[in-house]
Amino acid sequence: MGQTLTEKILEDHLLDGELETGEEIGIEIDQVLTQDTTGTMVWLQFEALDLDEVQTEIAAQYCDHQTYQFDFKNTDDHRFLRSAAGTFGAHFSRPGNGICHNVHKENYAAPGKTLLGSDSHTPTPGGLGELAIGAGGLDIAVAMGGGPYYIEMPEIVNVRLEGELPEWATAKDVILEMLRRLSVKGGVGKVLEYTGPGVETLSAPERTTITNMGTELGATSSIFPTDERTEEYLEALGRGDEYVEVGPDEDAEYDDEITVDLSELEPLIAQPSMPDNIVPVREVAGTDVDQVIIGSCTNGGYEDVLPTAKMLEGREVDKKTDMIVAPASKQASEMLAREGWTAELMAAGVNFSESTCGPCIGIGHVPGSDSVSVRTFNRNFEGRSGIEDDSVYLCSPEVATAAAIKGELIDPRDLADELGDLEDPGFEMPDQYTGSKADLIPPEEAVDDDLIKGPNIADVPLKEPLDAEIGGEALLKMEDNITTDHIVPASSDILMYRSNIPKISEFTLSRVDDTFPERAQAADGGVLVAGENYGQGSSREHAALCPMYLGIEAVFAESFARIHKANLFNFGIVPYTIDEETYEKIEQGDDIEVVDDVQDGIASGKNEFTIRVNDDWEATARLDASEREREIVTAGGKLPYTKQQAEEG
Numbered sequence: 282m283g284q285t286l287t288e289k290i291l292e293d294h295l296l297d298g299e300l301e302t303g304e305e306i307g308i309e310i311d312q313v314l315t316q317d318t319t320g321t322m323v324w325l326q327f328e329a330l331d332l333d334e335v336q337t338e339i340a341a342q343y344c345d346h347q348t349y350q351f352d353f354k355n356t357d358d359h360r361f362l363r364s365a366a367g368t369f370g371a372h373f374s375r376p377g378n379g380i381c382h383n384v385h386k387e388n389y390a391a392p393g394k395t396l397l398g399s400d401s402h403t404p405t406p407g408g409l410g411e412l413a414i415g416a417g418g419l420d421i422a423v424a425m426g427g428g429p430y431y432i433e434m435p436e437i438v439n440v441r442l443e444g445e446l447p448e449w450a451t452a453k454d455v456i457l458e459m460l461r462r463l464s465v466k467g468g469v470g471k472v473l474e475y476t477g478p479g480v481e482t483l484s485a486p487e488r489t490t491i492t493n494m495g496t497e498l499g500a501t502s503s504i505f506p507t508d509e510r511t512e513e514y515l516e517a518l519g520r521g522d523e524y525v526e527v528g529p530d531e532d533a534e535y536d537d538e539i540t541v542d543l544s545e546l547e548p549l550i551a552q553p554s555m556p557d558n559i560v561p562v563r564e565v566a567g568t569d570v571d572q573v574i575i576g577s578c579t580n581g582g583y584e585d586v587l588p589t590a591k592m593l594e595g596r597e598v599d600k601k602t603d604m605i606v607a608p609a610s611k612q613a614s615e616m617l618a619r620e621g622w623t624a625e626l627m628a629a630g631v632n633f634s635e636s637t638c639g640p641c642i643g644i645g646h647v648p649g650s651d652s653v654s655v656r657t658f659n660r661n662f663e664g665r666s667g668i669e670d671d672s673v674y675l676c677s678p679e680v681a682t683a684a685a686i687k688g689e690l691i692d693p694r695d696l697a698d699e700l701g702d703l704e705d706p707g708f709e710m711p712d713q714y715t716g717s718k719a720d721l722i723p724p725e726e727a728v729d730d731d732l733i734k735g736p737n738i739a740d741v742p743l744k745e746p747l748d749a750e751i752g753g754e755a756l757l758k759m760e761d762n763i764t765t766d767h768i769v770p771a772s773s774d775i776l777m778y779r780s781n782i783p784k785i786s787e788f789t790l791s792r793v794d795d796t797f798p799e800r801a802q803a804a805d806g807g808v809l810v811a812g813e814n815y816g817q818g819s820s821r822e823h824a825a826l827c828p829m830y831l832g833i834e835a836v837f838a839e840s841f842a843r844i845h846k847a848n849l850f851n852f853g854i855v856p857y858t859i860d861e862e863t864y865e866k867i868e869q870g871d872d873i874e875v876v877d878d879v880q881d882g883i884a885s886g887k888n889e890f891t892i893r894v895n896d897d898w899e900a901t902a903r904l905d906a907s908e909r910e911r912e913i914v915t916a917g918g919k920l921p922y923t924k925q926q927a928e929e930g
């Protein structure tokens with residue numbers, strides 16, 4: 282039987298286990314990436330594990346989430362990250378140099394390699410045939426030290442692309458169509474492998490828009506085969522020698538198949554406040570638009586800004602709409618400036634912004650109250666833009682630019698009819714990408730060889746091994762789809778404490794219930810209850826680390842997002858699954874005790890545990906965990922577990 286591309290790459294990197302769906306496998310990691318909000322913990326954990334040198338082919342530390350140095354904490358973090366990269370042997374990308382996925386794609390991503398990153402949109406270079414997976418920081422630290430990365434062998438789904446995109450439909454509409462069909466849970470436990478005749482109609486950067494936003498489907502990763510379009514892109518980046526052909530066997534068997542006919546797509550838009558709340562733009566046409574932003578790791582590349590620049594040439598942004606362009610990398614910014622597009626855009630009324638995540642996580646360009654913001658980003662979770670009750674729409678640069686010209690949502694096809702002289706700018710890739718590499722510091726040019734820690738950088742807290750008895754008050758009962766942004770909000774005034782767990786823990790789940798941090802501290806232990814897809818969103822391990830610091834011993838949820846579940850194990854919190862009936866019956870404030878001896882039960886491979894609620898009724902809680910995850914959680918988390926293993930030799 283032939284193999285899928287995913288199976289081929291996994292087999293090439295397999296260190297432990299067998300490629301059987303659902304089985305745990307350990308794989309070798311070739312490249313790692315980390316960014317500033319997760320990176321400080323990665324390096325503090327790397328240090329706590331007594332590791333002294335990066336073992337992967339490439340390790341890259343980016344500063345993209347919190348680039349504004351509005352007080353000493355961010356600046357200290359950046360200096361610490363630079364010093365850690367220099368000390369341990371990683372590449373360092375200075376603040377403002379660009380968003381990790383874009384800079385990584387431009388400089389390091391390579392077909393057939395494995396990439397592990399402490400950011401949920403790590404799968405972006407899947408568009409270049411790299412198998413890229415997002416994970417928690419502790420997993421990154423271990424992989425960077427040369428350890429295997431463990432993951433459940435995913436299902437592999439064949440997404441067959443047919444036809445060719447019609448005018449005004451874009452790669453963004455391909456992934457929005459996938460979200461419309463599958464929802465934010467549709468990709469959980471799966472790798473989406475794109476095949477079919479439609480693949481060659483898309484350039485490599487367009488493919489990375491699709492693989493980037495596979496994360497919103499909950500997918501473990503998304504990947505394309507490579508071909509002359511990939512080679513053309515790598516050559517334009519000056520990295521043609523890194524091209525290798527990778528793809529599935531002709532008779533590869535997949536777990537499932539989905540067909541998308543590109544020729545049937547039309548401009549789509551995600552309405553507030555979930556990326557799968559998709560409708561054709563025509564259905565929401567006429568909605569007043571207060572703000573438009575072009576940027577992010579999804580659609581912030583040079584090739585994404587170019588259509589906007591062409592559409593705005595000789596035109597102006599509507600007077601009641603603010604328009605911001607934030608190219609995703611300095612290379613893109615530099616090219617746009619050198620080619621004169623920056624001046625054209627400015628003349629049209631565009632406000633240029635730094636190459637950073639910024640508004641994607643509510644840092645700068647926060648929408649006004651009761652207003653509509655249209656963005657080319659990948660997420661529009663409520664409050665993520667920096668204001669509660671926001672109204673954020675997600676779409677292609679073409680749809681966003683049409684909205685900026687008109688001052689209201691409009692299908693660009695209708696705007697073209699209305700204006701008479703507006704043409705579909707199409708997708709254009711330069712023959713050669715230019716731009717300086719001054720902001721990228723390779724290990725051999727490192728400026729520091731010792732760690733520099735400012736006063737806001739605290740040691741990583743450690744947890745004791747799990748008790749035989751766990752349980753306590755259900756301190757919070759939450760709904761479905763609680764995101765990591767709900768657990769530890771991504772706003773700048775909170776994330777600046779990311780290197781200081783005692784301090785940042787004071788904000789844990791405060792967006793769900795602002796009394797929670799204080800109640801949790803006073804209770805000195807307890808449990809959380811949630812509906813489906815708990816912990817979706819980013820890979821932010823603070824979302825497990827902070828509850829651990831506050832004494833949370835277990836989370837009882839109907840289901841968990843993959844990376845967050847791994848993070849819970851990594852920080853010694855037991856992720857139990859409960860059924861809908863049990864979820865409905867439990868109330869906040871109830872006392873939930875696990876009846877069985879937890880240490881023994883977990884260690885012996887037990888899957889079903891009895892819980893007693895208020896000493897009144899009982900139900901079953903499932904623990905789906907590999908042997909290794911069981912050892913990790915009983916040891917109190919991956920840090921004590923890995924240290925313990927190293928001591929045992």
Ligand code: F3S
Nearest residue numbers: 402577578638641642
């Ligand atoms: Fe940054 Fe937003 Fe992407 S936070 S990494 S631009 S999803």
